[in-house]
Amino acid sequence: MPGFSLWRIAVPAFGPTVLNAVGQGAVLPVVALSALQLGASVGFAAFLVGVLGIGQFAGSLPAGALVVRIGERRALLVAAVVSAVAWCAAMVVRTPWLLGLSLLVAGLAGAVFSLARQSYVTEVVPVELRARALSTLGGVNRIGLFVGPFLGALAGHYWGMPGAYAVGVAGSIGAIVVLVTAGEPQGAHEPLQVERLSLKQVLWAHRRTFLTLGTGVFVIAVARAARTSLIPLWGEHLGLSATDTSIVFGITNGIEMLLFYPAGLIMDRLGRVWIAVPATVLLGIGMLTLPLSTAFTSILAVGVLMAVGNGLGSGIVKTLGADAAPPGHRAQFLAGWTFCAEFGSVIGPVLIGAITLVFPLAAASLTLGALTLTGSTWLAKWVPTFDPRRATKGISGQISTGTPCRAPAPGDNS
Known part of the structure; x- marks a missing residue:
């Protein structure tokens, strides 16, 4: 516009x-x-x-x-x-x-x-x-x-x-x-005359998107939720006071708030993948190196590293969902997209709890770090496919052409 x-x-x-x-x-x-x-x-x-x-x-x-x-x-x-x-x-x-x-x-x-x-x-x-x-x-x-x-x-x-x-x-x-x-204000797009579809129909029509790009978003959400649990737990493991842990969170939260607009600018100018992959890599490296921290200074350094990753990733989940959402059926699609992200937010702390029932906390941090780095490679493969700046016909055809999704025909498994 x-x-x-x-x-x-x-x-x-x-x-x-x-x-x-x-x-x-x-x-x-x-x-x-x-x-x-x-x-x-x-x-x-x-x-x-x-x-x-x-x-x-x-x-x-x-x-x-x-x-x-x-x-x-x-x-x-x-x-x-x-x-x-x-x-x-x-x-x-x-x-x-x-x-x-x-x-x-x-x-x-x-x-x-x-x-x-x-x-x-x-x-x-x-x-x-x-x-x-x-x-x-x-x-x-x-x-x-x-x-x-x-x-x-x-x-x-x-x-x-x-x-x-x-x-x-x-x-x-x-x-x-x-x-x-x-x-x-008046919308940027004219209302589309599209067939009204149920939530179930829209989710089924875009099941491949959820299984590919949605899986990457799930990993991002797992990493974010795990980060907020691992840092205070590791601080308690090291014997840090509640005040010290609060200082770590205060500093890292401040860093994250400084990065949201530059992150959006990079995504608009260079493409979504230039934020999705570095953000998850930094979160993964942070979780892999967290067990090496032994004092307030080192845990703060790891926290800052992860804060940069999390801050750069501000808006990435919503942006990827908006890119993949079909015009005319956005609300239904974004509901499923939000479900993927919220499910990851729930699973992150659950994974930490399940691992620490058998293994030490360091094992949970290493496992989540490895999962996050694996997720970054998955995102590197699928994010460019759905980027509106680089989208091509095929799986992203509905995004690049603006064609609303249709109800799946009986037996349609495409």
Whole structure:
């Protein structure tokens, strides 16, 4: 689209995302403490920390069906309202189980919010700016998650534990206000007259994409989730204090937030593979070298290495999904795409736990590092096939020509 600027969609696209993320970031650090105050065991409190992610995973496919049925804008409003109600409930519940239910509902709403926002940005932004737009979407989400805990701590200082949940409510309400008042700019593409297909039909029609490129995205998600678990666990193994571990995360999070726009620029200018492969290689090398770290300085160095990889990969999952998504059926396709990524996020910590039941933590780090490096070679093979800058006919024909997917004919296994 001639003359298109990302500033044109900054408020309606990125504003609700950062506000929603601020609210979520404020709540996450106090979930375990809230559960303990309500009488939960340490194990159940730890489980509740992951319930939000479980909700996002469970809601990824239904979110696609909802967005198709009611539209992106309405889906965003519904998700923001449900999130506000869920945080209100979490603030006043009196049992750990009800707290868990509130977090599950918030996770389901988060899945809808994320999918609808990604689908909208993919639709309105021209392909030559797509990676920068989606990297920025991921970047502002990270900024919100980074700022949220500080605002939650400030509110908690004055109003106790409910203060953090109040920030969550305020973030959701702020997102609603922006969605209602900012409006939506006209899309970059004319609406397509396409056959309406069910979620199942779209996923089946694009099963080869999910088995090839989707597998690479799954590995990226596994590596990212494993990283956030391995660093604190290895720090505890070395005897680092909680303060030292927090410093490592603070520094690495700061590095990641500086890299999201350059990463998008590289993807738009040079191609997706120039980010997908280096990002996974750096994450893999970081996990392979983590067992060599023996003190705060060395674990910080490994953390910075992985942060560069993770920061460069900001937006890569969303961008690859947008590239492969068929026009006219984006929401259904992106629901399956999100499912691949969320499944990887769930599997990463599970793999670490399963390996450490039998082997030491170093073995888990080495195994995940080797898996990630293997995934980088897989991405090197398949990412160029789906890159809109280099796409050719064949498996990526629907991407390069803009042809919407069709319902598979009986017996069609192509």
